[in-house]
Amino acid sequence: MxxxxxxxxxxxxxxxxxxxxxxxxxxxxxxxxxxxxxxxxxxxxxxxxxxxxxxxxxxxxxxxxxxxxxxxxxxxxxxxxxxxxxxxxxxxxxxxxxxxxxxxxxxxxxxxxxxxxxxxxxxxxxxxxxxxxxxxxxxxxxxxxxxxxRWQQVTGADRLLAPAPSVTDADHDAPDVVAALAGLPRIDDRTGGIRERLGRLVGVPRWEPALAALRPARTPTEAERGLHTLVHHAGLDYLRFGHAEPVMLVHAVTAPTAVLRTLPALDRALWAPSLAAAWAATAAVTSVYAPSDAVAPPSVTDATPEEVFARAARHGDAHVVKLADAVLDAHAATGDRRLLDAAGYAVQLI
Structure with missing residues (x-):
């Protein structure tokens, strides 16, 4: 570079x-x-x-x-x-x-x-x-x-940011990100932009219990691991839900990626609330933009990570570029090739 x-x-x-x-x-x-x-x-x-x-x-x-x-x-x-x-x-x-x-x-x-x-x-x-x-x-x-x-809160997220008592990794199960993502509700009124949609979460009875379903990280190690898992599975969810809102659902992946990238510059005491806030962002974007029913993952031509990003760069849309950037990081961390398909899917959709 x-x-x-x-x-x-x-x-x-x-x-x-x-x-x-x-x-x-x-x-x-x-x-x-x-x-x-x-x-x-x-x-x-x-x-x-x-x-x-x-x-x-x-x-x-x-x-x-x-x-x-x-x-x-x-x-x-x-x-x-x-x-x-x-x-x-x-x-x-x-x-x-x-x-x-x-x-x-x-x-x-x-x-x-x-x-x-x-x-x-x-x-x-x-x-x-x-x-x-x-x-x-x-x-x-x-x-x-x-x-x-532009500072804007997510309804109910303030309670997630309260510090949890510190324990050793052996004393506490890791946050169950996958189950929490699966339990997110959807808003009924899907008109307007994100500010209007986020405001409607206050009227969704299942929203705050679903937001609280992610167990808080009690150590910095748990928080980092939880963020990796959140980015990973938000990327896979793009394959299932991205067809409905191809641009806006990119942010369910790129927001927690940004938090994860910032961790090394932060005091480790801030890592657990960083996971909580990143989860609130991904959960909110998912609830206000993802459909209730998923579709089968699309067929995307296999490519190396370098080829995946090159396709995004040729496409040129900023959201396509940023999603490719995020899923390449997640692929490098997990080895899950399906994440590369998410970037290819965005090229098709946007």
């Missing part, structure tokens, strides 16, 4: 805002990081040439952030949040800023249809792989600022 090309792409993108056309997320920073990460640097600037024209300018601030709690989730303060994090990342080590703000932002993981946390995950990976420099620090600041400006 050429980190120089990624830095050039970041510099082009940092003149644009985190959203466009009202509230659509700017996928540019996430997509170019994935393209560069998988050796497709030559496509980065061509991809951006086509993408930049749809984006809005960087939003201007209104006034400095003083009471951060009151400003969380206030999209009118987006410019203020971007300035806030830019300043903090100039003055403090990025891991310190992330460590302070991760537990504050985590309860609002639904922000921007989960794109807040997803963008942070891509930014943290770039910093981990290549170290800190101005373009990468600016990207982390814009990612955190976007998350703060």
């Amino acid at each position: 050429s980190d120089g090309i990624l830095d050039e792409a970041y510099e082009r993108l940092h003149r644009t805002g985190p959203e466009y056309e009202g509230w659509l997320s700017n996928h540019g920073p996430m997509a170019v990081e994935a393209l560069a990460r998988h050796g497709h640097e030559r496509q980065v600037h061509r991809w951006l040439d086509d993408y930049l024209g749809r984006l809005d300018e960087l939003p201007r601030g209104l006034r400095p952030i003083d009471d951060w709690r009151a400003a969380l989730g206030d999209a009118k303060r987006t410019g203020d949040w971007l300035t806030y994090f830019d300043q903090h990342l100039r003055e403090q080590p990025w891991r310190d800023v992330l460590g302070t703000w991760w537990p504050r932002l985590l309860p609002g993981i639904a922000a921007g249809a989960t794109h807040g946390v997803i963008r942070v995950g891509h930014a943290v990976r770039a910093l981990h792989l290549h170290g800190a420099n101005p373009p990468r620090l600016t990207e982390l600041g814009q990612a955190l600022g976007y998350w703060a400006a």
Whole structure:
């Protein structure tokens, strides 16, 4: 990977805002990081040439952030949040800023249809792989600022984030992710965007018991293992449900992937609540977008991981690229070839 090309792409993108056309997320920073990460640097600037024209300018601030709690989730303060994090990342080590703000932002993981946390995950990976420099620090600041400006809770998730007592691995069964995914209810009214749909979860009687069905991780090891399992099976669920909402169900996979990628930069005490928040995000996206009935997994031409990502890169849609990026990580961790089919299926559907 050429980190120089990624830095050039970041510099082009940092003149644009985190959203466009009202509230659509700017996928540019996430997509170019994935393209560069998988050796497709030559496509980065061509991809951006086509993408930049749809984006809005960087939003201007209104006034400095003083009471951060009151400003969380206030999209009118987006410019203020971007300035806030830019300043903090100039003055403090990025891991310190992330460590302070991760537990504050985590309860609002639904922000921007989960794109807040997803963008942070891509930014943290770039910093981990290549170290800190101005373009990468600016990207982390814009990612955190976007998350703060669009901060949105998932109904019932606050109870999941309470810390569990610490025990040894031998004292506690691992969280049963597969059973919890299988028990998720569906909303009846499937009109409108994700903000409207998430609001309807409060009226689903089975929602909060289903959300609480995932046993909390009581050790960092359990949390990491639970996140790997969550990404794995959310990826397999895309094969069963993706036909209904091919774009939106991508986020059931990419949101927990972003959390998993961020773990190494966090204090291990934050790993268990990170699993809980990632589960809430995947569960919510599944409940408001996946159909009740699954379909048989599609037929997808076998390919190596490199070929799978190359197909996604040729396709060019940011969601296809990001899903391929996520399932390649999951395939590397599990060896389950069905995950590669999920990326191929997205190429067919989107």
